[in-house]
Amino acid sequence: MELENVSKRFGEKTVLSGIHLSVQKGEFVAIVGRSGCGKSTLLRLLAGLEDISGGKLEQDGRHVGGSGQHTRFMFQDARLLPWKSVIDNVRIGLTGNGRDNGQRAETALRLVGLEDRANEWPSVLSGGQRQRVALARALVGNPRLLLLDEPLGALDALTRIEMQRLIERLWKQRQFTAVLVTHDVSEAVALADRVVLIEDGKIALDLPITLSRPRTKDNGFAYFENLILERVLAPEDRFSKHDEQAVYDI
Numbered sequence: 705m706e707l708e709n710v711s712k713r714f715g716e717k718t719v720l721s722g723i724h725l726s727v728q729k730g731e732f733v734a735i736v737g738r739s740g741c742g743k744s745t746l747l748r749l750l751a752g753l754e755d756i757s758g759g760k761l762e763q764d765g766r767h768v769g770g771s772g773q774h775t776r777f778m779f780q781d782a783r784l785l786p787w788k789s790v791i792d793n794v795r796i797g798l799t800g801n802g803r804d805n806g807q808r809a810e811t812a813l814r815l816v817g818l819e820d821r822a823n824e825w826p827s828v829l830s831g832g833q834r835q836r837v838a839l840a841r842a843l844v845g846n847p848r849l850l851l852l853d854e855p856l857g858a859l860d861a862l863t864r865i866e867m868q869r870l871i872e873r874l875w876k877q878r879q880f881t882a883v884l885v886t887h888d889v890s891e892a893v894a895l896a897d898r899v900v901l902i903e904d905g906k907i908a909l910d911l912p913i914t915l916s917r918p919r920t921k922d923n924g925f926a927y928f929e930n931l932i933l934e935r936v937l938a939p940e941d942r943f944s945k946h947d948e949q950a951v952y953d954i
């Protein structure tokens with residue numbers, strides 16, 4: 705995907721401007737930034753769900769408009785249909801009525817480790833399991849681009865790490881391109897080849913994460929994490945030497 709000088713306005717309000725970004729095939733890019741900085745808007749532009757207000761946005765050399773079948777979304781809530789079984793929810797990710805749809809849905813459920821829950825209702829699954837079904841539904845049609853909008857934001861810490869590992873494993877196996885919006889800098893460093901920081905509607909940092917995979921929280925990890933966090937935090941929020949002394953004084 706190529707974005708050249710992309711801007712997005714809602715009425716009088718400019719949400720994104722001067723966005724230059726290039727996402728290579730098979731790359732994993734994370735977008736971080738403060739609440740309201742325009743992360744989800746950028747993702748919606750990439751999906752073709754919103755039109756750009758200016759600049760150029762192309763996917764494989766073609767103008768992006770309307771969500772194609774090669775792009776899939778995953779959100780913070782699983783958005784499963786409660787009146788359909790788990791396997792039928794996964795089948796929704798397939799276009800058309802291919803005769804092998806059932807088989808493909810079963811394979812996708814196996815990928816996320818839920819093959820034995822195929823005929824149950826979504827309501828009996830845990831939050832993490834529901835997100836697994838959402839992941840199976842997103843991947844069942846073999847998309848080339850997976851857009852993830854805070855998909856793990858509502859999960860507990862352990863489930864979150866498990867899901868991060870699952871997403872990374874499937875990304876490696878299936879070789880799709882992934883763009884992840886997250887508030888969690890640690891998650892961005894764990895998963896992404898590049899972390900893009902949005903500030904006031906502009907790209908403030910575009911940082912390659914040169915750590916090998918799978919990533920462990922060693923010194924190298926902490927280096928990238930701190931680098932991004934320092935940049936995200938506004939100067940007045942930074943933990944100054946003065947504050948540090950105040951804590952010791954307490």
Ligand SMILES: Nc1ncnc2c1ncn2[C@@H]1O[C@H](COP(=O)(O)OP(=O)(O)OP(=O)(O)O)[C@@H](O)[C@H]1O
Nearest residue numbers: 714717719737738739740741742743744745746887
């Ligand atoms: N359809 C819309 N109409 C008007 N304003 C919008 C619309 N969508 C988003 N905005 C505004 O654009 C800005 C960026 O919103 P966006 O959802 O992209 O931020 P975000 O970085 O994803 O925030 P968060 O991390 O809190 O989800 C916000 O000020 C929001 O109010």
